[in-house]
Amino acid sequence: MSARPTVIVHTDKPAGALGVLAETHPDLEVHACDTYAGLPALIEQTEAEVVYTIRFDGTPRYPRQALVESPTVKWVSIGGSGTDHLGRWDPAHVTVTNSAGVAAGMLAEYALGGMLAFSLDLRGFGRRQQARQWGGGRVEPIEGKTALIVGLGKTGEAVARRAQAMGMRTLGIRARPKPTPCLDEVHGVDALLPLIARADFIVCCVPLLPNTRGLLGEAAFAAMKPSVVLIDISRGGVVEEAALLGALDAGRIKGAALDVFATEPLPAEHPLWGYDNVAVTPHCAAVYDGWDIKSVRMFAHNLARYREGEPLENVVNPERGY
Known part of the structure; x- marks a missing residue:
């Protein structure tokens, strides 16, 4: 944990999330990635410590390995509630939180x-x-x-x-x-x-x-x-x-x-x-106008806790999946 971690926002529509973080954490270096394929290289290039990520293009191509096995990523914040697309991870290596309740x-x-x-x-x-x-x-x-x-x-x-x-x-x-x-x-x-x-x-x-x-x-x-x-x-x-x-x-x-x-x-x-x-219906029951902003605001609140060294909210136990 560092007081000024490098953050990546991984979503197909990053503008809203970047706006929220510019408002709530204006001193942080925040990068955006709007593809699955580009995330591993961006993590390596920026040595990101924190990644906020949404599963926006299905599960099969989701870059889980880049997130849960990266030597630099310490916290992965999932923009929704489910974490099955991450597979298994070592909680001693990386902390995973979700946005349970956002929808x-x-x-x-x-x-x-x-x-x-x-x-x-x-x-x-x-x-x-x-x-x-x-x-x-x-x-x-x-x-x-x-x-x-x-x-x-x-x-x-x-x-x-x-x-x-x-x-x-x-x-x-x-x-x-x-x-x-x-x-x-x-x-x-x-x-x-x-x-x-x-x-x-x-x-x-x-x-x-x-x-x-x-x-x-x-x-x-x-x-x-x-x-x-x-x-x-x-x-x-x-x-x-x-x-x-x-x-x-x-x-x-x-x-x-x-x-x-x-x-x-x-x-x-x-x-x-x-x-x-x-x-x-096409896996859309949780998708409503403004859900993504509500989710990233939950992340911004948790990010403030992270920077202060406080316990994170909505930490997911990999054994239970919630």
């Missing part, structure tokens, strides 16, 4: 929107409108329904608050169960299947880790009510897509709202595009 409210609104879209049959009414067809379809309340929230970080808790405000019963799964505001019940992962059987809506918002990959697989879908709606705002790989497709084909679930996929962009030939009861 919790927006993600929760996406989840609530998914619930309402299915309970109000908005897709069905849309099709009837296009056909100029009066009548048919029906709406039903979400009040009194049960929402199971798998993962109770900042996003999961934000989902729970909105669900409970709508009169829903809220169940939650977390690695270390504890009483949590706006949750009627909180359980450990071992209770997943019994809770799934009670749920009318399942909202998946856990990080992608070795123990969460395929967490919602064949056994989970077999336990679901045929009236359940799945909403996935986690990471591609947590929901086992083959099991999801099997459930959709067999009519074992009512439908799904999906923002994340095992392969992104979702290939044009992927069968998920073709289901009337599946809403596909």
Whole structure:
């Protein structure tokens, strides 16, 4: 740690971040990089100590090695909440923080929107409108329904608050169960299947880790009510897509709202595009006007702590992924 570290801002739209840092840390040397390919050379050239980075061009080409194995980088600040694109890192060599909470409210609104879209049959009414067809379809309340929230970080808790405000019963799964505001019940992962059987809506918002990959697989879908709606705002790989497709084909679930996929962009030939009861969005549920500035302001606040030698906020444990 140094009081005047060299900083790199790694994002496809660096102007806003540079403006925030010029305002909050005008004495620092800050460099910008707007490509994956250019980051390793810039780190080496500047001997950067701190890198603020956003995964803006997918995971396969993301320059993780340049970040977590650099001899000079001591702190990597992730602009979003997920860190699975970094792979594993040695916390004794580099500290990783995230921006957990920067989009919790927006993600929760996406989840609530998914619930309402299915309970109000908005897709069905849309099709009837296009056909100029009066009548048919029906709406039903979400009040009194049960929402199971798998993962109770900042996003999961934000989902729970909105669900409970709508009169829903809220169940939650977390690695270390504890009483949590706006949750009627909180359980450990071992209770997943019994809770799934009670749920009318399942909202998946856990990080992608070795123990969460395929967490919602064949056994989970077999336990679901045929009236359940799945909403996935986690990471591609947590929901086992083959099991999801099997459930959709067999009519074992009512439908799904999906923002994340095992392969992104979702290939044009992927069968998920073709289901009337599946809403596909392009990993955009956390992207709203101003999220990037809010994220970099969180980084600027943490950077002030770093420069003063204070403990950083939102430090990620590589074993837990959060």
